[in-house]
Amino acid sequence: MQVECTILKDDGTLSCFVGFRIQHDNARGPMKGGIRYHPDVDPDEVNALAQLMTWKTAVANIPYGGAKGGIGCRPSEMSTNELERLTGVFTQKIHDLIGIHSDVPAPDMGTNSQTMAWILDESFMGIHLQLLQESQLESATGLGVVFGTEALLAEYGKLISDMKFVIQDFGNVGSWTAKFIYERGGYFEWVQNIQGFMWDEEKVNHELQKYMRRSFLDVKAMCQTLNCSLRMGSFTSGVNRVARATLLRGWQA
Numbered sequence: 001m002q003v004e005c006t007i008l009k010d011d012g013t014l015s016c017f018v019g020f021r022i023q024h025d026n027a028r029g030p031m032k033g034g035i036r037y038h039p040d041v042d043p044d045e046v047n048a049l050a051q052l053m054t055w056k057t058a059v060a061n062i063p064y065g066g067a068k069g070g071i072g073c074r075p076s077e078m079s080t081n082e083l084e085r086l087t088g089v090f091t092q093k094i095h096d097l098i099g100i101h102s103d104v105p106a107p108d109m110g111t112n113s114q115t116m117a118w119i120l121d122e123s124f125m126g127i128h129l130q131l132l133q134e135s136q137l138e139s140a141t142g143l144g145v146v147f148g149t150e151a152l153l154a155e156y157g158k159l160i161s162d163m164k165f166v167i168q169d170f171g172n173v174g175s176w177t178a179k180f181i182y183e184r185g186g187y188f189e190w191v192q193n194i195q196g197f198m199w200d201e202e203k204v205n206h207e208l209q210k211y212m213r214r215s216f217l218d219v220k221a222m223c224q225t226l227n228c229s230l231r232m233g234s235f236t237s238g239v240n241r242v243a244r245a246t247l248l249r250g251w252q253a
């Protein structure tokens with residue numbers, strides 16, 4: 001879905017932005033994917049990112065599908081009030097697509113937990129907003145990166161503290177990743193943001209570690225079977241899982 005979002009800017013002028021929510025696949029469960037605010041956002045990029053979400057949730061073996069959203073804008077040049085108005089208009093326009101049982105948004109580049117709170121406020125029930133705010137875990141993506149890295153290094157008998165890391169950006173994900181690497185004695189930089197959880201932080205982190213380890217081992221087994229690279233093993237594993245869910249649902253592949 002492509003939508004036009006016109007908002008009143010702080011200087012009294014009107015500005016129009018183009019936003020997207022693209023749903024790729026829900027064979028394995030409700031679709032899941034971030035919402036990006038960045039000047040490069042266009043339909044091709046959002047489409048590709050939505051498809052990647054389908055494979056990522058399948059590789060991690062969590063019961064979600066793939067979607068992605070975005071608005072072509074420069075968040076760093078907008079005030080908080082302007083961002084809130086833009087998020088509100090965008091949410092109204094994609095309202096019928098999103099929901100906890102159909103398509104669950106999340107942060108991505110240029111968005112954060114505040115953006116998610118505005119979306120929840122505009123769309124879902126207030127009770128969910130409260131749940132999410134009480135138990136927000138802003139560090140989840142960076143921690144997932146570190147758990148995945150630990151699983152990979154364990155294959156080589158190495159620890160984070162044995163390594164030096166380069167982190168390519170220093171936004172939400174990068175800063176938390178850097179923090180967790182630093183806490184484990186590795187050399188780094190630092191990043192990140194949102195998510196709503198009904199478990200406490202310890203339980204969330206335990207589950208996250210379990211999933212990242214398990215999915216790494218699944219990908220490794222696939223690589224051994226096919227004698228292929230990690231990237232190809234992970235792609236094959238994801239595609240296989242989505243294909244199987246599609247067949248089980250009796251849908252046309």
Ligand SMILES: NC(=O)C1=CN([C@@H]2O[C@H](COP(=O)(O)OP(=O)(O)OC[C@H]3O[C@@H](n4cnc5c(N)ncnc54)[C@H](OP(=O)(O)O)[C@@H]3O)[C@@H](O)[C@H]2O)C=CC1
Nearest residue numbers: 034107108109110111141169170171172173174192193194
């Ligand atoms: N936030 C989340 O929970 C999730 C994020 N991700 C992924 O993690 C990655 C980082 O996202 P996140 O940390 O949320 O984003 P942020 O918006 O918090 O940070 C983005 C970072 O990327 C830099 N950046 C943006 N555009 C460019 C560019 N053209 N060239 C070089 N650097 C650039 C920014 O630099 P500057 O500040 O100088 O502009 C900033 O450091 C993305 O690929 C996103 O899809 C995935 C899952 C969830």
Ligand SMILES: O=C(O)CCC(=O)C(=O)O
Nearest residue numbers: 032033034105106107108
């Ligand atoms: O948790 C989510 O749904 C966001 C994940 C995402 O957008 C991504 O992995 O690129």
